[in-house]
Amino acid sequence: MISSPSIILVKPQLAENIGMVGRAMLNCGLTDLRLVKPREDHLGKKGIRACAGADDVMRSAQIFPTVAKAVADFNTVYAATARSRDIVKPVLGPKDCMAATIKAHARQEKVAFMFGREKSGLTNVDLSYADAIVTIPVNPAFSSLNLAQSVMVLAYEWFQHTPQADSFEIPDGTNAPKARKKDLLAFLGLLEKNLAERGFFDSVPDKRPKMVQNIRHLFQRLSLSHAEILTLHGIIKTLQKRKKNDKSV
């Protein structure tokens, strides 16, 4: 089993935010949530609705009376805060923090990320329990992040540093199998023939090879599926028909 960091919320005010934190955590594979003196019952309607199915994270969340008790069994605690204070503590960005977390896990150490209450964040007293500060680089003119958003960004960055993310399969978008070259070439040949028969190249006969080449490049670039080639055949065929009410010619 892969170790994952814990999330500690110090005196969160709204159950809804706790729920959104739970959801964000599970989105990124985190499951250990700790609450220091939450103001509202996180297992009430608002919290459970906001967690959107991450009920297990919510129900297994532990409640602590003090920060000291909540951090007791961790080797490293990172305090998430944007504020610079007159304290001597290392400050890391999310990526460096996660790289350090992965290394700590490899040493069998336990790591937690600690977040303050919605309105005012972590106090200097809370910060005295942390080894380092982790700061999310954001717009300096509007830097106050929603609690669950802060958790999301750190949890997301953590997930990107895990083997899980490496093995995360980004589908290549070619669910429909790409057409074989011979089908593509047959279509292109038919298109060229039809165009030639209708005088497409007549005004500039010497430019025909270059024009054909450009058309081939264009359709090649589309990485067409077999089904799409059939569609294009149908389009060409249809365009050659007369309009339904067209009495001309």
Add this chain to the structure above:
Amino acid sequence: MISSPSIILVKPQLAENIGMVGRAMLNCGLTDLRLVKPREDHLGKKGIRACAGADDVMRSAQIFPTVAKAVADFNTVYAATARSRDIVKPVLGPKDCMAATIKAHARQEKVAFMFGREKSGLTNVDLSYADAIVTIPVNPAFSSLNLAQSVMVLAYEWFQHTPQADSFEIPDGTNAPKARKKDLLAFLGLLEKNLAERGFFDSVPDKRPKMVQNIRHLFQRLSLSHAEILTLHGIIKTLQKRKKNDKSV
């Protein structure tokens, strides 16, 4: 002025979510929000409260009747979705998507990220307006992200790819100036003298140099500030005093 991508929300259901999206956008320096057929008034109480001060983003948001109209002036539209569908479209992770966005901006092109409604995401019809899909790698067992969380992750990744993030100053934590070596050494000398006078090294006199070295390493590692050295002087002095009610000795 640095170009930044736009955010298009297709048929968002809750004004509160639009507000949270606005907040997340401004947190990461994004300001152009477009809404396709929002169900609720995003400028109502819930939306404005949720945007937490990003009122300008909310008030300048444009409303469109169709996706086609909302995307009309963009060169590239990325659809944010986790679903794999039977469509032939490139799929990018957030980092690759942002790298491509930065390049597109350098070519003076306009880029948008499009998000679907909370419950059901983007439809296949919506997706037909997109150039590519951007997928956020998350826990495959619980991959449904809150709308504003999805926006936050992409906006955050975008911000990390901008020069703004490079110039974002992560404070080095040494707000209080680090002590000069002579003050540290004076303190270490005093500590050693006081320990020696009280018999700290008596039982193992030949190990004294090694013990002193270890103590020096320990305090060196702390990167003490001048104020902290004064505090340590105070601690040593105080520890040598008798307890207030101690009648012994």
